[in-house]
Every structure is written in C-alpha cells, then in structure tokens.
Amino acid sequence: MPIIETNEEKDKIIVNKAMIVDDNFKGKLELTTEQVGDYNMITNSMGSVKFELGVQAEDYNFTVYIDKVKSKYKIITNNNKPVVKMNLELTGVVEESTKRLVQHKTEEYSKLAGAVVKKRLEKFLTHLQKNEVDPIGFGLRYEATRLHTEHIEDEWNKLYPELSFDVTVHVKITSLGSIE
Structure with a gap:
C-alpha cells in the first residue's frame, strides 16, 4: 500500500x-x-522503471539514471539449501559525476554499478525475509510451479526462512552524458 x-x-x-x-x-x-x-526493480514486468543509482567506489562517485530493467528469477529447491536465483539486466546513462569519466571505461563503470545493485538487492531481499513478508510473491511462484498438495503452503512457510538469494546483475551504461 x-x-x-x-x-x-x-x-x-x-x-x-x-x-x-x-x-x-x-x-x-x-x-x-x-x-x-x-x-x-525486481517486480517490474513492463521493463521501464526509472530511478537514480548512486555509485561510490574507489575513485568514482557517479549517478546512473536507470531507465530499463529486465528481471527474472527461479526458486531452486533440489539442492541442499534452497535458493532464489535472480538475474537482472539494467540499462541507463550516467547523469552526473564528481570527476570526468572516459568512454573507453564504460564497461568498468557498468560493473561498479552492477556490484552496487547486487549488494542493495541482496540486503533488501534478506530484510523482507527477516521480517517474514513476501510482497514479491516468491511463495505464490513456488506454489504455482510445484505439484499441488494440501501441505504446499506449509512447505513454503518452512522453506522461506531458509532461502538464500543468488543475485546476478548486468548493468549496461549506454552513455556518459554530456555534462562537463
């Protein structure tokens, strides 16, 4: 709400x-x-979430305006420890930076931005898990993709606190902007 x-x-x-x-x-x-x-970012199925992402790492301090997001995930329970494998692809442009960024290092900047998103999402997902809420609908996906039994909801309630999150993020910075 x-x-x-x-x-x-x-x-x-x-x-x-x-x-x-x-x-x-x-x-x-x-x-x-x-x-x-x-x-x-996780739940958008339209592909166009607009937000700013602040990146502070090493010698860099810049903001990326993310305008396109693709996300998907799977719940894998056949391992020793159940895991949500989540993949996100983000596309955006650098809006501002504390120092001049160079075009040939765009891939490096993209990796830095991806690491920031990965850390942020893992923290968010574990925060939801610790507070015993599931607004993303992992439980609904679990129930919809498993053979339905009368105990499926109980299975999920036991499984959710044990889940780990494996988040992979690929950021593609398409432009460094034109502000100098």
Missing part, C-alpha cells in the same frame, strides 16, 4: 514510501524510498 505524505507547505503530495500489510490490512513493514525502488 502506498504511503501518501505532503511537503511542509502542504501543497504537494509525495508518494515514495509503501507499507506491506497482512491479510487484516495491519501494517507489517514500512518500505523506504530506496526499498520501494528495489521492489519496483
């Missing part, structure tokens, strides 16, 4: 947070602006 707020002047509505509710519509977990972006 979106959380609707206003600015201090009370003349603009701000909707950049969300609340995960239980079956009785009682609040279970509030998502921050960044977490809402993470949720949209």
Whole structure:
C-alpha cells in the first residue's frame, strides 16, 4: 500500500514510501524510498522503471539514471539449501559525476554499478525475509510451479526462512552524458 505524505507547505503530495500489510490490512513493514525502488526493480514486468543509482567506489562517485530493467528469477529447491536465483539486466546513462569519466571505461563503470545493485538487492531481499513478508510473491511462484498438495503452503512457510538469494546483475551504461 502506498504511503501518501505532503511537503511542509502542504501543497504537494509525495508518494515514495509503501507499507506491506497482512491479510487484516495491519501494517507489517514500512518500505523506504530506496526499498520501494528495489521492489519496483525486481517486480517490474513492463521493463521501464526509472530511478537514480548512486555509485561510490574507489575513485568514482557517479549517478546512473536507470531507465530499463529486465528481471527474472527461479526458486531452486533440489539442492541442499534452497535458493532464489535472480538475474537482472539494467540499462541507463550516467547523469552526473564528481570527476570526468572516459568512454573507453564504460564497461568498468557498468560493473561498479552492477556490484552496487547486487549488494542493495541482496540486503533488501534478506530484510523482507527477516521480517517474514513476501510482497514479491516468491511463495505464490513456488506454489504455482510445484505439484499441488494440501501441505504446499506449509512447505513454503518452512522453506522461506531458509532461502538464500543468488543475485546476478548486468548493468549496461549506454552513455556518459554530456555534462562537463
């Protein structure tokens, strides 16, 4: 459920947070602006989530405007430890940087941005798991892709706390922008 707020002047509505509710519509977990972006990144099936990604690594400090996202995942339970294997492909442009970036290092910048997204998503997914909420619908996918038994929901409830998340992120920076 979106959380609707206003600015201090009370003349603009701000909707950049969300609340995960239980079956009785009682609040279970509030998502921050960044977490809402993470949720949209994982669940967007339209392919066009627009958000800014701040990258701070080594000598680099730049912002990538992500405008295209493809995500998919599988729940693998035939191993010793159940895992969600998630693959994301993001495309964007560098909006700003604290120092001049060069075109021939675009692949390096893309890898740095991918590492930031990977770390961020793994943190988000484990946060949801620790708070015993599943707004992404892993449980629904699990139940839909397994032979249905009367205990399928109980199986999922035992499995979810044990899941690990294997996130692979490929970022493609298409342009370094034109601001100098």
